[in-house]
Amino acid sequence: MTPHDPFISKIVQTLEKQARHHPEKDQVLNHVMHAIQQRPAAKRHVWAMGGFALAAAITGISLVPNLLSHQPNVEPQAMSTAKLSPQMIEDLEMLSLLGTETKKYGS
16 A cells, blocks of 8 residues: 555544544653653674674684785786688678678679
């Protein structure tokens, strides 16, 4: 359901109207504010975040020496290209002409 749904809008308007005219509105608001006040962080969340921090530290300690001592070995590479025979060049030319709209194919 979307927020602009007329059914939901009608329900929300009805509830807001009843909330404005509630006889014990102040007590309800105080109860709600007391219920949603900030609670202390759960200890398991602190341990979980501490575990992630410890794992990141161990990973960093193990990777940094390897990254600093790594010297790239650049070997000269020779590039060789295959030579095309005259027959292969003619075949490639014929293949390139197959997709054209021209009817004249000279050799």
